[in-house]
Amino acid sequence: MESQQSHNQLHVIFLPYPTPGHMNPMIDTARLFAKHGVDVTIITTHANASTFQKTIDTDFNSGYSIKTLLIQFPSAQVGLPHGVENTKEATSLEMFGKIVHGVSMLQDPIEVLFHDLQPDCLVTDMLHDWTVEAAAKLGVPRIYYYSSSYFSNCATHFVMKYRPHDNLVSDTQTFTIPGLSHTINMTRLQLSDFLREKNATTAYFESILESEKKSYGTLYNSFHELESDYEKLYKTTIGIKSWSVGPVSTWINKDGQNKANRGDIGKEGKLLNWLNTKSNESVLYVSFGSLTRLSHEQLVEIAYGLENSGHDFIWVVRKKDGDEDKDGFLQDFEERMKESKKGYIIWNWAPQLLILGHPATGGIVTHCGWNSTLESLSIGFVSAFV
Numbered sequence: 001m002e003s004q005q006s007h008n009q010l011h012v013i014f015l016p017y018p019t020p021g022h023m024n025p026m027i028d029t030a031r032l033f034a035k036h037g038v039d040v041t042i043i044t045t046h047a048n049a050s051t052f053q054k055t056i057d058t059d060f061n062s063g064y065s066i067k068t069l070l071i072q073f074p075s076a077q078v079g080l081p082h083g084v085e086n087t088k089e090a091t092s093l094e095m096f097g098k099i100v101h102g103v104s105m106l107q108d109p110i111e112v113l114f115h116d117l118q119p120d121c122l123v124t125d126m127l128h129d130w131t132v133e134a135a136a137k138l139g140v141p142r143i144y145y146y147s148s149s150y151f152s153n154c155a156t157h158f159v160m161k162y163r164p165h166d167n168l169v170s171d172t173q174t175f176t177i178p179g180l181s182h183t184i185n186m187t188r189l190q191l192s193d194f195l196r197e198k199n200a201t202t203a204y205f206e207s208i209l210e211s212e213k214k215s216y217g218t219l220y221n222s223f224h225e226l227e228s229d230y231e232k233l234y235k236t237t238i239g240i241k242s243w244s245v246g247p248v249s250t251w252i253n254k255d256g257q258n259k260a261n262r263g264d265i266g267k268e269g270k271l272l273n274w275l276n277t278k279s280n281e282s283v284l285y286v287s288f289g290s291l292t293r294l295s296h297e298q299l300v301e302i303a304y305g306l307e308n309s310g311h312d313f314i315w316v317v318r319k320k321d322g323d324e325d326k327d328g329f330l331q332d333f334e335e336r337m338k339e340s341k342k343g344y345i346i347w348n349w350a351p352q353l354l355i356l357g358h359p360a361t362g363g364i365v366t367h368c369g370w371n372s373t374l375e376s377l378s379i380g381f382v383s384a385f386v
Contacts (some may be wrong), residue, residue, distance in 0.1 A: 001251045003179065008120070008199050009037065009038070009039045010020065010038050010039065010120050011038075011040075011041070011118075011120050011121075012030075012033055012038050012040055012041075012117045012119060012120060012121045012122070012123055013040075013042075013113075013114065013117060013121070013122050013123070013125045013145070013366055014026060014027075014029070014033075014040060014041070014042045014124075015044075015045060015110065015122065015123070015124040015125060015128055016042070016045070016048075016125055016145075017089040017103070017125035017126075017127045017128060018044070018045065018048050018085055018086040018087060018099070018286060019038050019088065019291070019370055020064070020086070020088050020289075020371075021147060021148075021289070021290070021370065022125050022126075022127070022145075022147045023044075023048065023051075023086075023125075024052075025147045025221040025247060025249055025265075026123075026145055026147065027042065027052050027055075027056075027247050028248040028249045028252045028253070029145070029219060029221070029245055029248045030042050030060055030066065030123070031055070031066065031252050032058075032245065032248060032251070032252055033123075034059060034065055034066035034251075035064055035335070037065075038065070039065040040064075040067070040069070041066075041067055041068075041069050041117060042056070042066070042068045042069065042177040043068075043069050043071065043110060043113060043120070044068060044069075044070065044071070045070065045071055045083070045106075046070050046072070046074040047061050047071070047086065047087045048081045048269055049068050050222070051086075053068060054214075059322070060229070062362070066252070067070070069113060069117075071106060071109055071110065071113070072109075072236055072316055073085040073102055073106070074102050074105050074106075075102065075199070077102070077105065078098045078099075078101050078102040080099065082096050084099065085099070085102070086099070087100070088291060094376070094385050102323050105330060108205070110134075111134050114134055115138070115178075115292040116139060118138070119140060120140055120262050121140055121142075121143060122134070122141070122142045122143065122227060123142075123143045124142060124143070124144070124145060125145050126144055126146050126147075126206060126208055127213075129207050129208045129211035130211075131208075131211075132144075132211040132215055133218075137295055139289060141215075141216030141217070142214075142215050142216060142217055143217050143218065143219055144211065144215040144218045144219070145218070145219050146212075146218055146219065146220055146221075147218075147221050147370065148221070148370040148373075149163050149222055149227060149230070149240075149370055150220060150222055150230035150231050150234045150369075151180075152323070153229060153234060154179070154180060154236075155184065155239060156179050156195070156209075157179075157237060157337045158178050158179040158180065158237075159177060159191065159195055159236065160195065160205075160206070160209070162178050162179070164176065164177065164178055165186075165188045165195075165196065166355075168188060168299065170189060171188045171189045172189065173187065173188075174186065175188075175304040179233075179234055179237070180233070181229040181230065182229075189193050189342070205242075212238065212240070213240065214241070216241065217232075217240055217241030217242060217243065218238075218242040218243070218359040219242070219243055219245050220242055220244050220245065220246065220333050221245065221246035221247065221370065221371075221374065222244050222246045222247075222374075223244050223246050223247065227244075231244060243375075247378045248373070248375055248376065249353065249371065249375060249377070250353065250374065250375055250378040255295060263369070264290075268351060268354070271314075271344065271346070271351075272354075272358075273333070274328070274341075275314075275355070275358045275360045276311075276359070278312055279360065280359045280363070281313075281360070281362030281363075282311070282360060282362055283312045283313060283314060283354070283358075283360045283361050283362060283363065283381055284306075284309070284311050284313040284314070284354050284363050284364070284365060285304065285314045285352075285356065285361050285364045285365070286313055286314065286315045286316065286364075286365045286366070287315075287316035287350060287352065287364070287365075288316075289366070289367045289369045289372065290318070290349075292367055295316075295330075299317070300329060302315070303315075303329070305328045305332070307308070307333075307336075307337075307343070311342075312342055312360075313342070314343075314344045314345075314346060314350070314361075315341050315343060315344070315345055315346070316349075316350045317330065317345055317346070317347075317348075318347075330345075333345075336370060352375060356375055356379045357379060364376045
């Protein structure tokens with residue numbers, strides 16, 4: 001693929017982290033940069049590129065200067081099957097750790113590419129903390145990409161700084177997060193493990209936050225009207241530049257073709273035909289994200305809850321969750337829903353923007369993922385978060 005770069009065009013490298021909640025918004029942000037005249041190179045591995053390459057090719061063929069540069073993931077060296085290169089593929093904590101280790105092994109070859117490409121700027125995921133030093137070696141700015149909200153970053157910052165949960169008499173006693181614009185009460189059990197007790201992961205996140213302070217600035221997949229208080233608090237607390245560029249996925253994929261381009265959706269036609277038979281705002285969309293692990297017992301309860309609700313629904317079920325379906329419950333449930341036409345089961349991956357944008361969809365039940373939050377709010381839903 002030939003470069004369309006002009007001599008005066010700004011060249012920016014984007015380096016996503018291979019987990020859906022981080023990678024998807026960064027890819028869409030890279031596309032936004034290209035649409036504004038920037039020459040964009042996305043560095044990633046083969047399996048990860050396959051999930052968005054069709055969209056990148058469409059943008060390139062439309063005249064935008066954007067391309068992917070592929071590196072080999074060290075699957076064999078870390079003991080992973082070929083093609084397992086994203087944390088969403090992990091079926092155990094052991095496999096998750098191997099993927100993370102494999103990602104860390106890519107640092108040296110990526111730094112070689114940085115040197116060879118001589119970019120004007122690096123935009124890298126927050127988890128690639130080492131890139132702040134790599135950018136300094138090149139003499140270019142590193143922009144820290146934070147794929148969640150200003151609020152969550154501010155809350156994490158103040159909890160780590162002041163540790164208000166230390167010295168509580170019990171795990172159920174509440175504490176107030178200091179420094180925030182609103183009163184937020186929590187218990188120790190509601191904190192992530194690395195915040196609750198200092199451990200190796202705590203040191204890892206401290207290094208990540210330190211790299212943020214050393215960066216030229218931060219990109220947020222958020223917008224001023226949603227988080228103005230915390231956008232201001234972030235700038236005064238962390239003390240570096242930040243830009244609100246979101247909601248990136250809703251904007252960049254606003255036409256039907258782009259909504260359908262992310263991933264393999266060969267059965268999309270059947271889904272749309274089913275939705276087209278439903279009344280406006282009558283369908284409940286249920287999806288708990290790509291990393292959530294549900295037990296068989298939880299899946300059974302969700303299934304019965306949806307069936308007994310009396311509402312039409314679309315339910316996204318991970319295939320790996322289905323692997324636990326030893327008694328065939330989910331298959332029987334799917335057949336029952338096909339017969340009643342009250343429910344539609346999607347296995348593994350769903351065209352979420354396409355579903356949310358359909359007039360038949362009336363609401364979403366989801367996890368607390370920031371991308372789902374932004375996408376549902378952008379379309380006008382009040383979501384139920386589990």
